[in-house]
Amino acid sequence: MASVQIRGIKKQFGSTQVIRGVDIDIADGEFAVLVGPSGCGKSTLLRMLAGLEEITEGEISIGGTVVNNVQPKDRDIAMVFQNYALYPHMTVNDNMAFSLMLAKKDKSFIQQQVKKAAEILGLTALLERYPRQLSGGQRQRVAMGRAIVRDPQVFLFDEPLSNLDAKLRVQMRTEIKELHQRLKTTSVYVTHDQIEAMTMADQIVVMRDGLVEQRGRPLELYDRPANIFVAGFIGSPA
Numbered sequence: 436m437a438s439v440q441i442r443g444i445k446k447q448f449g450s451t452q453v454i455r456g457v458d459i460d461i462a463d464g465e466f467a468v469l470v471g472p473s474g475c476g477k478s479t480l481l482r483m484l485a486g487l488e489e490i491t492e493g494e495i496s497i498g499g500t501v502v503n504n505v506q507p508k509d510r511d512i513a514m515v516f517q518n519y520a521l522y523p524h525m526t527v528n529d530n531m532a533f534s535l536m537l538a539k540k541d542k543s544f545i546q547q548q549v550k551k552a553a554e555i556l557g558l559t560a561l562l563e564r565y566p567r568q569l570s571g572g573q574r575q576r577v578a579m580g581r582a583i584v585r586d587p588q589v590f591l592f593d594e595p596l597s598n599l600d601a602k603l604r605v606q607m608r609t610e611i612k613e614l615h616q617r618l619k620t621t622s623v624y625v626t627h628d629q630i631e632a633m634t635m636a637d638q639i640v641v642m643r644d645g646l647v648e649q650r651g652r653p654l655e656l657y658d659r660p661a662n663i664f665v666a667g668f669i670g671s672p673a
């Protein structure tokens with residue numbers, strides 16, 4: 436597990452400032468959900484946590500260590516995206532093994548990690564299948580498997596369920612929360628779905644236009660929204 440501290444973070448693309456001074460604290464083992472309208476900077480913030488985007492100003496610490504200058508591969512972080520493009524020509528096994536192969540881990544370690552992830556995610560019987568032979572939910576599980584083989588301390592999710600139908604989305608919410616608890620990771624989960632935020636979060640962070648409007652426990656935000664924007668966003672399903 437690892438806590439995450441985001442301090443005075445700003446991000447500029449050219450002359451446009453898209454993150455304008457953000458502070459967020461996420462405790463060890465916490466499930467934090469970032470919500471806010473499209474374009475408010477959620478993905479950019481997540482990408483900075485993963486090291487996929489340079490920080491213009493401010494500091495990010497993971498487990499008490501400033502990671503601004505730590506390469507993505509050296510951060511104890513794994514990211515699950517919305518468009519979890521699996522490699523179509525690779526089996527489930529190889530999709531999950533791929534990042535460890537790139538990192539030149541030894542074969543027995545890779546097999547052990549893939550086996551463990553497959554057991555956790557209920558994919559053991561599907562290891563030799565190709566992505567086209569899987570359902571949407573199974574593909575999403577493989578995407579999570581690719582992340583967990585690395586034993587990350589921090590899990591980042593960027594709208595991982597938005598391509599799934601409503602029923603599957605509800606089921607996957609539960610699975611993701613169980614995974615989070617079982618692996619004892621710290622998670623940062625981006626969504627624009629208020630219901631998802633309310634049901635999954637230990638802490639909700641409401642963003643608007645590159646700033647944090649309010650953060651707190653779901654019921655705190657629901658009962659005591661800081662302003663009309665938060666009230667509207669948390670209170671009314673889209």
Ligand code: ADP
Pocket residue numbers: 448453471472473474475476477478479480
């Ligand atoms: P969200 O995930 O909340 O929808 P993003 O973080 O994707 O928002 O985007 C925040 C803002 O930054 C948007 O206005 C977007 O157009 C802009 N943006 C994101 N990535 C880039 C980029 N690589 N170059 C320029 N502008 C970008």
Ligand code: MG
Pocket residue numbers: 477478479593
């Ligand atoms: Mg986004």
